[in-house]
Amino acid sequence: MDLTLLFQLTLNGLIVGALYGVVAMSFVLIYKASQVVNFAQGEFLLVGAWVCWWFLTEWQLPFWLGFLFTLAFMTVFGLVLQVVVLRPLIGEPVISVIMATIGLGIFFQALMKWIFGVFAKPFPPIFETERVSVLGLDVQTVYLASLGISLLIMLGFAWFFTSSKHGLAMRATAFDQQVAQSLGVSVPKVFAMSWAISAVVSAVAGVVVGVVNGVSSALSFYGIKVFPAVILGGLDSILGAVLGGVIIGLLENWAHYLDSQWLNWGNMFQIAPFYALVLILLLKPYGLFGTKNIERV
């Protein structure tokens, strides 16, 4: 038993899981507000990371400025995507909307490869010290920062939905669009806002992962990891998304531990979340926190 490794992996799991949680939250945000299952969520990370990389390397901007520009860009990106692509699809069958988001994913995946090439490119170093030691464990500074950012975003979400009127309007819209409208809430605005926020938050996660691993199309895998996380938590629960993300992150790393210590299969950490996904769907088909759709006749 290598306990240090176990602790190290647990810490990694928490950090990566928090990032999954953030991406899952932004996925759930779109689903809750506008009932769209966004298969292009991973590409939001990808686009955000590449745009930030571009600002930092091509424009030689300091990190904070490039980061702010990226957020501004992603706001517009999310808005435009919703207004141009998704808005005309309102009222169309769910399958059409899903196809459209899958198409968007493929499109941006290819577009990024076309513009930035197929090889991973590293971010310029951002922190003075690459690694720090926490309780005797060796952690990359950026990971630590990412945990902080994840927590901030989660607190921000919590505040937004419970205390801000736009958050309330969004919850109201998610609950019943007709009623929300009768109270003066503009549903198209809420939709657009949810896409913009989701794009921005995903981009933050994208930048963090990009700084750690370099930017490449592998980033969009986060969009796939989101599915076990949100299904674990329940498709329409923000809190569930966060917990689901953390659980998936831990599961991955513990699977890795199991694998490296005893099994030596080689890639268990990649598939463990999906085993969990299948198991959860068998036991709790609505997820841990999801709402059951009860049809009353």
Add this chain to the structure above:
Amino acid sequence: MAEEAPILAAEHVSLRFGGVRALTDVSFSVRRGEIFSIIGPNGAGKTSMVNCVSGRYRPTEGRVLFEGQDITRLGPNRRASLGIGRTFQNLALFGHMSVLDNIMVGRHHLLKTGLLRGMLYWFGGAQKEELEHRREVEEIIDFLEIQHVRKAPAGTLPYGLRKRVELARAVAVRPRLILLDEPMAGMNLEEKEDMARFIVDLNEEWGMTVLMIEHDMGVVMDISHRVMVLDFGRRIAEGQPEEVLADPHVRRAYLGEADEVTQPAEEVV
């Protein structure tokens, strides 16, 4: 006779869903400051009419004017911002939210600070604005006597209280015209009396014009200034409660006094 311009006017409103004629050439106007009731048998088009006013439906033909402005093409949220509030026939509270949050949603359109300033909560004055809203919301809560449940999730409340919370939410929009779709459906006598008192107070003290659909004829006759009767999507009578009640068409269509032997029109409460 010369009158002040009506707060609401429907002009030759028709509404069709495919081959079904929900409303046919209905015209009426509601004067500022009155309680105006729409009655009629089930399926007469009362709720359709209210939906045409609130913007949920767009009339196939005809116009709807609010304070002289043509609102026929406006979406429901724009109409709410202009000053038309409503409640729903089937309770439509946000069940998971607290009573307070339900009511705060009604303040949405009165919010001046945008999203960005809202995010810069403490710098942008959003907090001050919010406090002001909260004060006004407390006033509404006091008025409707729901202080004791203000923190409770709306979905857990008993029926009569939920109806009141829904009214509070509609009032929070600060409407000049409020549309009430069967505010007393399913209530017991005491709850009905309370609700009637709230509606009269809203009208007399808060100065709201009320357009109401209600099946309870006792209440309708008691508190309405004027009544319109719909039957099969057509207006068959309009006027003071007593004169409408005396109208032979109305008696035949609605109150079940038929010239041939038929069952009385069934009341669903």
